[in-house]
Amino acid sequence: MGSGSREAQIEAARHAFYEGFVAEAVDAFQSGVAVQDSSGRRHTGLLRASDLAGWRATEEPTTSLRFAGRTIHKTAAWGQGPVLLQQLAMLEALGVADLVRTNDTVELVHTVVEVAKLAFADREAWYGDVDDVPLDTLLSGAYAAERARLVGSEASEGLLPGSPDGRVPHVAAALWAARAESAPGVGEPTVSPIGLSPGDTCHVDVVDRWGNRVSATPSGGWLQSSPVVPGLGFALPTRAQMFWLEPGLPNSLAPGRRPRTTLSPALLLDDDGSGVAFGTPGGDQQDQWPVPFLLRHLVGGAGLQASIDAPAWHSTHVPGSFYPRTHTPRGLVAESRLGADVLDALADRGHQVETVGPWELGRLSAAGVRSDGLLVAAANPRGMQGYAVGR
Structure with a gap:
């Protein structure tokens, strides 16, 4: 060389x-x-x-799952990527295709939220930069069916991690006692909790003329509050706030260990090699907002842009990844475009519904290649910085 x-x-x-x-x-x-x-x-x-x-830096294999005839690739469990795959596996076990085709929005949103609560509870108990994450079991059809049986007609309470391979789940003692706090470097760096300045996480999907696809979610230094090193001009990252200081957890602070990041790019591929790179900024929502997008696109048959444009929602029930790990028991944040009747019906089921503006949730984008070779892209209309461009 x-x-x-x-x-x-x-x-x-x-x-x-x-x-x-x-x-x-x-x-x-x-x-x-x-x-x-x-x-x-x-x-x-x-x-x-x-x-x-x-x-x-290392090259590592993806974690993948077959869903609706496609393969979805995410990070391994040192990040939260597999939590999206767990949700899809449980939804398939629950027959989500019927919900999409019958257009029962109340039942669909309720089911998706309840499945998210179960998957994120498993994330807290099992995910981290360690060698013994039981990932094969967590993504297995049998385990998904077992977990899916916990979904009832009402909003569930508490944190309910599973027991893959009979192992006893272990979550941080302080997990359910998080409190609100605003201070420099605290919270998820998409929107600052101490001002109106936007945060720093972004997402980009690229496809080139040969069909190579890249999905990336850069984040780290929080420009509103992270210290900038003199002479270098960049901020140091705040991701270590995602570690637990309690020992013995998969995400406990330890030498050489990566914090369990929320950064979660993704690839959606067909057997013929076609498909898209996709993703979104948004902390814990990075593996919630894509669920209805994938259901609309893969099960409902909607195009990329229509699937991104449709009303969005997410759960705030499970404590967040970022210190101080706040949460709202049975919390459900939803865009008003879902409709008052749908939101009222969800509240009747026990969800603590917070209604936001019609175009506030999600920052999804996607870019890829169709089976006929045509390059395609779609971008989120929410916010001010979502673009799909080509040349």
Whole structure:
């Protein structure tokens, strides 16, 4: 490999960042400058040049599930990606296709929300950057059917993780006692809880002329409050707030371990290689908002744009991934376009319904290639920065 090759230049850039002047500047700032954190006090940081030098990006296999004749690919359980797949597996066990085809919106929303509560409870008990996540069982048809039997006609209470392979679930002792709090670096970085400034998570889907697809959800440094390293011009990330300090959990803080991220890009592929990259920013909602999108597109037969445009909703029942992990028991946030009759019927079932504006939830986009080779894309009309473009 010559010194001027593309690979050599990439390695030189990586070395300068993780072992050169960038790492040195981060080390000097973290060890020498005290910054106010969520405690209201000032502390120096823990990140050192040796931490950066010891890290390498890895190539890892996706986690996938067959649903409605397609294969959906997500991250492994060091991130929350498989929680989308668990929801789809349970919905299939419950015969969701019949709900979509009969257009029973109340039953569909109720079922999707109840399934989300079960899947996210499993996320809390089992997901993390550890080797013993029982992922095969969590995504199995038998386990999905077992969990799906817990879905009743009323909004469920409490946190109900399952017991894959007979294992006893273990969640953080403080999980159900989260409280609201606003402080620098606290919360999910899509919308700031301490001001009107927008957050920093975004999502991009790309397809090139050869049909190669990329799905990416960049996030990390929260520009409203994260410390910016002098001379470098970028903010340090706040994702470590997603760790638990309680030992013994899959997502407990430990050396070399990644926090269980909410960042959750995705691929939807057909057997002939066609399909799309898709995803959204939005913290815990990154694996909730795509569920009705996929149901409308794959089961209902709607196009990409129509599936994105349709009314959206999500559950706030399970405590969030970001400190201080707030939640609303039986909480359901829904766009008003679902209709007053639907929202009232959901409230009658015990859901604590919060109605928001008609175009407020979801930031989905998708880009890919059809089976006939035509490149396609669709973007979210909500907000101000959703685009589908081609050249």
